[in-house]
Amino acid sequence: MEFFAKIKSALKKTSNHIALSISGRRAGHDLAQGIEEALIMADVGVAVAAELSRKVTEEKFSRDTTDEDIKLFLANEIALLLAPYQSNFFQQLSIPPHSTTDNTQHLSSTTNPHIMLMIGVNGNGKTTTLAKITHMLKQSHHRPLLVAADTFRAAAVDQLRYWANYISCDFSCAPDGADAAGLVFQSIKNAKSNGNDLVLIDTAGRLQNRDDLLAELEKIKKVIKKIDAAIPLTTILILDGITGQAAHGQVDVFLNKIGVDGIIVTKLDGTAKGGAIVSLVQKYKIPVFAIGVGEGIDDLKPFNVLEYARSLVGH
Numbered sequence: 579m580e581f582f583a584k585i586k587s588a589l590k591k592t593s594n595h596i597a598l599s600i601s602g603r604r605a606g607h608d609l610a611q612g613i614e615e616a617l618i619m620a621d622v623g624v625a626v627a628a629e630l631s632r633k634v635t636e637e638k639f640s641r642d643t644t645d646e647d648i649k650l651f652l653a654n655e656i657a658l659l660l661a662p663y664q665s666n667f668f669q670q671l672s673i674p675p676h677s678t679t680d681n682t683q684h685l686s687s688t689t690n691p692h693i694m695l696m697i698g699v700n701g702n703g704k705t706t707t708l709a710k711i712t713h714m715l716k717q718s719h720h721r722p723l724l725v726a727a728d729t730f731r732a733a734a735v736d737q738l739r740y741w742a743n744y745i746s747c748d749f750s751c752a753p754d755g756a757d758a759a760g761l762v763f764q765s766i767k768n769a770k771s772n773g774n775d776l777v778l779i780d781t782a783g784r785l786q787n788r789d790d791l792l793a794e795l796e797k798i799k800k801v802i803k804k805i806d807a808a809i810p811l812t813t814i815l816i817l818d819g820i821t822g823q824a825a826h827g828q829v830d831v832f833l834n835k836i837g838v839d840g841i842i843v844t845k846l847d848g849t850a851k852g853g854a855i856v857s858l859v860q861k862y863k864i865p866v867f868a869i870g871v872g873e874g875i876d877d878l879k880p881f882n883v884l885e886y887a888r889s890l891v892g893h
């Protein structure tokens with residue numbers, strides 16, 4: 579299935595309510611009010627829902643306006659709100675790393691790999707998303723190294739090892755219970771000498787109220803910067819789309835305590851609250867790198883504002 583069709587079908591649970599609120603006007607329901615209620619159910623946030631509803635009222639759609647026209651109007655308005663948070667982080671990394679004609683530009687022990695650190699609470703999809711990212715970037719001829727820095731659970735290491743084998747890329751782990759920051763330090767050193775240009779680090783699920791676990795993440799970040807303060811490090815917060823707006827609490831904690839460069843929202847295929855991305859970016863002004871739309875290795879899509887907005891309203 580092509581990208582857009584996949585996103586549209588993933589967000590169907592969310593867009594169905596909005597479609598009903600639009601078609602409901604023929605049964606005498608108030609269009610703007612119906613849309614406002616449907617948007618609130620989709621978790622876009624009360625303020626955004628009210629604002630969009632006001633715009634619908636102002637637009638004074640005639641009887642001849644089709645449902646599709648109204649959906650497109652809404653999609654465009656939503657896309658305008660989201661536009662500042664469109665990120666091309668993965669698109670940039672998708673440019674083949676050695677496409678340059680300058681043959682001297684090979685990785686050496688002095689070249690820094692790009693580090694990606696996956697963080698987030700238990701079960702949000704960190705490990706799966708890391709595998710999906712690797713799969714996507716490997717197609718652009720990168721040489722990724724996967725680091726199993728979730729040293730709390732043996733099963734977590736096995737899960738990442740499975741993906742590393744599946745994608746056939748380098749993998750690094752430590753014995754059970756070993757120091758995660760120590761593993762990260764050694765893995766990046768190895769990556770530099772082995773010519774890995776990407777290092778993707780999986781971390782253990784955190785309960786947002788466990789300060790000791792958060793402290794470990796801080797330590798991992800410190801260790802990375804100790805290798806070289808100029809090392810490119812991107813910290814990605816993985817959020818579960820099923821949580822909807824309740825994910826705000828998680829963003830608060832990770833943003834303030836660890837620092838986050840961008841978010842990935844997973845499981846948009848299993849939720850009717852797919853609008854939560856709107857409220858998240860409005861509140862935290864944080865870019866969305868990608869969205870997860872299924873369990874398969876191909877089910878990660880770089881975030882595209884217009885595709886997402888159209889899918890949200892089912893246009």
Ligand SMILES: Nc1nc2c(ncn2[C@@H]2O[C@H](COP(=O)(O)OP(=O)(O)OP(=O)(O)O)[C@@H](O)[C@H]2O)c(=O)[nH]1
Pocket residue numbers: 698699700701702703704705706707728734781782783784844845846847848869870871872873877
């Ligand atoms: N439907 C769907 N399932 C997903 C998606 N992303 C992840 N999952 C599933 O969510 C479950 C948890 O994913 P993991 O990647 O293990 O989550 P995690 O954050 O690493 O979990 P911990 O290591 O326990 O903290 C798995 O069953 C995944 O297949 C998605 O976009 N859609």
Ligand SMILES: [Mg+2]
Pocket residue numbers: 704705706728734780781783
């Ligand atoms: Mg995991």
